[in-house]
Amino acid sequence: MIRKSKSDIRNFLLHLLLSLLGAIMIYPLVWMFFASFKTNDEIFNSVRLLPAEFNLDGYILGWKGNRQIGFNTFLINTLKLVVPTVIFTVISSPLVAYGFARFRFPFHRILFALMLSTLMLPNTVLVVPRYIMFRNFGWLDTYLPFTIPALLATAPFYTFMIYQFLRSLPVELDESAKIDGLGPIGILLRILLPLLKPAIFSAAVFQLIWTWNDFFNVLIFVPSVNKYTLSLGLRMMMDIEAASAWNQIMAMSVVAILPCALFFFFTQRYFVEGIATTGLKG
Template sequence: MNNDTLKRLQHSRIRRITRKGITYLFLILLGIIMIYPLLWIVSASFKTNNEIFSSLSLIPKVVLLDGYSKGWAGVGQNSFGLFFANTFKMVVPTVFFTVISSLLVAYGFARFKFRFKKALFALVIASLMLPNEVIIIPRYMVFNKLGWLNTYLPFIIPAAFATYSFFIFMLVQYIRSIPRELDESARIDGCGSFPILTKIITPLCVPSLISVTIFQFVWRWNDFINPLIYISSVKHYVLSLALRMSLDVTDTIAWNQTMAMSVLSMVPPVLLFFFTQKFFVEGISTSGLKG
């Protein structure tokens, strides 16, 4: 090995390290911008009202420790334990049914040719375009007629019938980027359309199904306006309602408690994201099957 190559090797190593360094620096700086609001909310959960609204500092001058215990106790006999349980009762089935029904429908749209396909698909997308404000009342009437008010059925049943069109469209896009030759070769091997879906398409869709799960979970978890309209009894309140339950200007708002419960309410979505994101990395690559 002559001196020159060594130098060049060294040189490229240095370059690689600096590039890595720059990448990390960038990621960390941006990460601070991303995480700062959360840190602020955490610190606000220990602050007095005065401090929350007058200072940006992350370290409280006067530390209040009762935000979590008092906040958790909630109002009356309904503690945040109940609101957490309610939210799970609403969100988990909704997510489950969304994943299944959207996958089936998306498969139908992505892999088959049939009459009116384009018109129907246009309807799928069109149903995303009308603003919520003007359909919320007629939709309320529908669920009222069905007797589903004050239950979680207005969230769960429509999910079972694939009415969260966003996910149909999304999965159609992902299925369409799976090479058709895979289906064809399976069909030649005698596979029916359903086995193709479960044995070929679904495994390849894992990363996108995970995304569906994460999105639907986070969105339902944070959804405020729909639970507000459909749920009346406090004992059925979900977290998004409970968090705003005590915000009223005409009285002292215990902001530290509100912030504390906001922090806790973020824990499940964050955990879900943290533990499922590895599927983006380890999602089965198409290449393995293709070869």
């Protein structure tokens, strides 16, 4: 009995500590959510979390935007950028991962090491020559600088994640499929892909959220306002509004991150597994 109550106290204290820490961690996010329903006056004059009354002005005015271009354009642009990028990633990464995981061709080791080493290749180093290159290709102001790299599996994170998962599937599967007369493509499509679904889904989830939030690359490769994504639109709004309409800025920030947050809540197990299996992500 004594032992039990002692561990009860310990558990209680632990819960207390964790909920306190957790509350501090997400308080800013919760605060932003509720602030988006406040009037501008209330945002600056009250420290209360909940709004006095739920006011949708921030959303209505913010959504219209202030030049001719509103957030509906930014949202559509974001989707035009994100959806093909995710689809291409999901097609290309399993192919490359399969090539590395199941075939031992000459120079396999060197090529694989090269691919892994690009994990540490800083994007910032490549951005200047890539800009010049994409400009010569006529790709600026299109989303090709995002979709084509995805099609060519240049983000080793996803390939490696699926590779790790593939390595955990027994080779006997391939062998018996071969006896049944399947070739390399048949084995991938009929046998391995169905089993790889969780890993592929993890890759899709990561790619979706990172591309959705990307700012630096869009800033550089997409100069025109009518091609801006949500991130760029938000930044522009903040520059123009300066300190005036924080309720609109907050509302549009919520618009920009709420889809990601909801998506995360429904798919979080894939996140955790994705990170744990690759041991990656910065």
